Amino acid sequence: MLGPRGVPGGRAPGLALQGAVESAAPLSRLHGQGSFDPADFTVPTGREEQWRFTPLRRLRGLHSDLGAGDGKVTVAVDAAPRVAVEAAQHGDPRLGTAYLPSDRVSARAFASFGEATVVTIPSGAEITQPTWITVRGEDAAGPAFGHLLIDVRANASAVVVLEHGGSATYADNVELVVGDGARLTVVSVQDWANDAVHLSHHHAQVGKDATVAHTAVTLGGGVVRLAPSVRYTGPGGDAQLRGMYYADAGQHLEHRLFVDHSAPNCRSRVTYKGALQGDGAHAVWIGDVIIRPEATGTDTYEYNRNLVLTDGTRVDSVPNLEILTGEVVGAGHASASGRLEDQHLFYLMTRGIPFDEARRLVLRGFFGELIAEIEVAELRQRITAAIEGELDRMIEAGPGTVFADAPAEPTGDGHR
Amino acid sequence: MTEAIGFVRACALAELPAQGTFAVELNGIPLVIIQSDGEIFALQEFCTHEDVSLADGEVYDHTVECWLHGSCFDLRTGKPTGPPASKPLATYPVRVDGDDVYVSVPAS
Numbered sequence: 001m002l003g004p005r006g007v008p009g010g011r012a013p014g015l016a017l018q019g020a021v022e023s024a025a026p027l028s029r030l031h032g033q034g035s036f037d038p039a040d041f042t043v044p045t046g047r048e049e050q051w052r053f054t055p056l057r058r059l060r061g062l063h064s065d066l067g068a069g070d071g072k073v074t075v076a077v078d079a080a081p082r083v084a085v086e087a088a089q090h091g092d093p094r095l096g097t098a099y100l101p102s103d104r105v106s107a108r109a110f111a112s113f114g115e116a117t118v119v120t121i122p123s124g125a126e127i128t129q130p131t132w133i134t135v136r137g138e139d140a141a142g143p144a145f146g147h148l149l150i151d152v153r154a155n156a157s158a159v160v161v162l163e164h165g166g167s168a169t170y171a172d173n174v175e176l177v178v179g180d181g182a183r184l185t186v187v188s189v190q191d192w193a194n195d196a197v198h199l200s201h202h203h204a205q206v207g208k209d210a211t212v213a214h215t216a217v218t219l220g221g222g223v224v225r226l227a228p229s230v231r232y233t234g235p236g237g238d239a240q241l242r243g244m245y246y247a248d249a250g251q252h253l254e255h256r257l258f259v260d261h262s263a264p265n266c267r268s269r270v271t272y273k274g275a276l277q278g279d280g281a282h283a284v285w286i287g288d289v290i291i292r293p294e295a296t297g298t299d300t301y302e303y304n305r306n307l308v309l310t311d312g313t314r315v316d317s318v319p320n321l322e323i324l325t326g327e328v329v330g331a332g333h334a335s336a337s338g339r340l341e342d343q344h345l346f347y348l349m350t351r352g353i354p355f356d357e358a359r360r361l362v363l364r365g366f367f368g369e370l371i372a373e374i375e376v377a378e379l380r381q382r383i384t385a386a387i388e389g390e391l392d393r394m395i396e397a398g399p400g401t402v403f404a405d406a407p408a409e410p411t412g413d414g415h416r
Numbered sequence: 417m418t419e420a421i422g423f424v425r426a427c428a429l430a431e432l433p434a435q436g437t438f439a440v441e442l443n444g445i446p447l448v449i450i451q452s453d454g455e456i457f458a459l460q461e462f463c464t465h466e467d468v469s470l471a472d473g474e475v476y477d478h479t480v481e482c483w484l485h486g487s488c489f490d491l492r493t494g495k496p497t498g499p500p501a502s503k504p505l506a507t508y509p510v511r512v513d514g515d516d517v518y519v520s521v522p523a524s
Contacts, residue, residue, distance in 0.1 A: 046467070055467060057446075 034100035038111055041104035050103055053284040053316050055252055058223050059197055060169045062143050063105050071144030073137045073168050075117050080129035083158065084120040088149070094118060095149060098205035099175045102229075105199045109145040109171040116147035119160065123153035123179065130159040130376050137168020140195045146172035150186070154179035154207070159375055162188040164198060165220075171199045176214070180207040180234060185375050186214045191386070192221035194250075199225045206266070208234025215374055216243035216272075218253045219386055225284075229258040230268060232295075237266040244370050244383075246390045247313070249278025256286040257302070261295035270302040273370055275363065275387075277394045279312035285335070287319040291328060299329040306337035307366060309359075309394060356395045363391055423511050423518035426458065432517065437480070439471035442521045447508065449517060450475055450491055457491040458508040458519040465501035 035041065043064045044051040056063055077085045088095060095116055101107035119131060137144070152158055156179065164170075178184045184204075192198060198221055204212045218224050230239040245253045259268040274283045287302040306315040319333035340362055348358035367387055374380050424442045426449050432438050438449040439461055446461035448471045461469055463482040470489070473480045479488040479497055487501035494505035509520040 052466075 034102045035107060036096060036101060036110055038104055038107040041107060044104060053282075053286075054225055054254060055223060055282075058252070059105075059199070060140070060143065062108070062169060062171050062197060062199055065108075071137070071142035071169055072139050073135060073144040073146060073166075073170050075146060075148070076134045076136070077117060077119065078132040078134070079119070080127050080131045080158070082122060082125050082127060083131050084118075084122070086118045086120070088116040088118045090116075092116065092118075094151065095147060095175070097175075098177045098231075099173060099201070099203040101173065101201070102227075105171045106173055106201045106227075109173050109199075109201075110147065112145040113147040113172070114145070116149060118149045118151065121150075121152045121156045121158040121182075121184075123156055125153075125156045125158070127156070127158045130161045132161045132163065135162065135164045135170075135172075137164075137166035137170055137192070137196060140167045140169050140193075140197065143169045143171065146170065147175075148172065149175045149177065150184065151177045152179055152182040152184045152210075155181040157183040159185045160187075161376055161379060162186065164188070164190045164192055167193040167196050169197045172201075174200065174202040176202065176204040176212060178204060178206050178210040178212050181209050182207065183211045184213070186212070187374055187376060187379055188214070188216050188226070189379070189383070190216070190218040190221055190224050190226065192224065194220070194222055196221045197223045199223075200227065202226065202228040204228070204230045204239065206230060206232045206237035206239055209236035210234075211238040211240075213240045213373075213375075214242070215370070216241075216245075216255060217379075217383055218243070218245040218255070219383075219390070221251065221253070223252045223254075225252075225254040225256070227256040227258065229260065231260045232263040232266045235263050235265040235297075237263065239266075239268040241268070241270045241272075242370050242373060243272040243274075244367055244387075245272075245274040245283060246387055247274065247276045247278075247281035247283045248390065248393070249312075250280045252282045252284070254284035254286075256284075256288075258288045259290075259300060259302075261289065261291040261298045261300065264295055265297035266295065267299040269300075270304075271370065272303070273305045273307075273367060274315075275307040275309055275366070275390075276313035276315060277309040277390070278397075281313040283313075283315050283317075285315075285317045287333060287335075288322075289320070289331070289333070290322045291324055291331060293324045296325055296327040297329055298325075298331065300331050302333040304335040305366070307363070308337060308339055309391075359395075360388065360391055363387070422523070423509075423513075423520045426510075426517045426519045429512065429515050429517060432456065435475050437471045437473065437475060439469065442519060443523055445521050447519060447521070448473075448480070449510075449519070450480055452476075452478055452491055455491075456510050456512060456517055458510045459489065459491065459494055460506040463487055463489075463501060464496070464503040464505060470505075 247253045285304045315337040317335040345358045432451045448461040468484045488498040494507040511518045
């Protein structure tokens with residue numbers, strides 16, 4: 001649907017070249033053409049760059065055509081005052097204005113959702129009380145699809161909590177439209193049951209001088225693949241994408257970030273941290289940034305850290321940066337995956353802190369800076385408790401779970 | 417080796433190439449049946465390295481080689497004989513009865 005924009009005929013060659021350079025068409029190999037029609041995407045085989053880390057066999061057909069969308073997932077909204085909540089049907093002109101599905105599952109979700117939820121924050125309204133959206137799955141047997149639009153009008157500000165739980169095979173798209181000068185804080189918690197499969201796109205369209213702060217907290221679920229993306233429609237936009245995840249045995253937790261710097265003088269920060277423990281725990285982090293030729297004055301940095309707590313886990317962390325203009329304020333990325341530093345633990349133990357407690361302290365510090373940024377106090381406490389609960393589970397499993405043949409020096413790779 | 421329970425029919429002998437593979441799912445377990453130099457083996461279908469189907473792999477010298485990254489596995493033990501895989505494949509007992517191949521897999 002969104003093909004590369006053709007160069008209009010009849011122009012002088014110089015102008016034609018300029019037109020091609022300023023084209024809004026996707027430039028990246030990873031982020032090619034989008035479409036609302038699932039038929040425009042071939043069924044992934046697992047060898048595609050977009051899908052190569054995802055265990056397709058565990059998706060229960062979400063990526064192919066299995067299932068008619070008869071799964072049961074309920075969406076309940078506890079709205080703050082002045083926040084309007086409506087149900088919208090297919091064909092509602094507000095849906096799909098900011099977001100174009102970029103893969104087959106996303107296009108399927110857009111084509112198949114039963115009823116979309118539209119949350120509107122009126123222009124100029126400054127709402128500090130969070131709007132709580134609870135997405136609950138009843139049954140993982142059949143696939144379910146959903147769509148959510150959060151429309152923050154110009155100069156408004158709002159806090160939205162998206163909480164996922166229960167058992168489901170669920171694919172959805174979340175559109176975040178942040179108007180000029182507006183500010184939106186979103187915290188999305190994925191704490192599904194162990195059998196849940198959840199594939200989701202969260203796309204933020206950031207207006208002139210607008211700010212979006214998006215935090216993903218992924219703790220529970222069999223396969224969770226969350227793809228937050230950002231596109232700017234005017235200069236001065238700011239996107240802060242934060243995330244934390246804790247993968248246990250058998251869990252596949254994947255986060256695919258994409259920031260499309262399409263306007264000048266915008267800023268983006270991506271900060272994701274994760275921990276892994278147990279056999280078959282798999283975390284994937286993909287951080288893509290494109291700085292288009294017109295996006296001069298861009299300031300971007302992507303950051304990913306993974307703490308590998310036991311043997312048998314796997315981390316894939318891939319930052320990609322495509323820079324098409326040299327006139328940037330900053331552009332960088334960093335990724336490292338490794339064990340808890342032995343010297344940190346040793347230092348704490350020389351101070352009389354037992355090994356388990358020392359590990360807990362270091363892990364608390366690791367996630368602490370991200371948890372502290374969450375603007376909802378109730379969530380801060382719950383997430384802290386949930387992460388400590390995860391660590392307790394590993395400690396209960398006994399010392400045998402921790403690196404059978406630990407190297408003398410902590411391992412680490414990546415670059416900065 | 418997995419504990420031998422009931423043998424389940426996997427395929428006909430005729431379906432199996434003389435030096436090659438046949439993918440089948442028994443009791444919900446994806447398997448690859450491999451014939452090499454007249455012997456028949458049953459192993460887990462997916463490479464322990466990157467989850468690639470070994471049914472598309474190459475069979476030689478009592479090993480199967482993953483087509484994508486070249487990990488080799490010994491057909492008799494399932495153990496990797498070359499990197500990048502480091503973990504063994506699960507192996508299953510095989511019985512040939514008449515014209516059919518039977519594999520012992522755990523009940524689903």
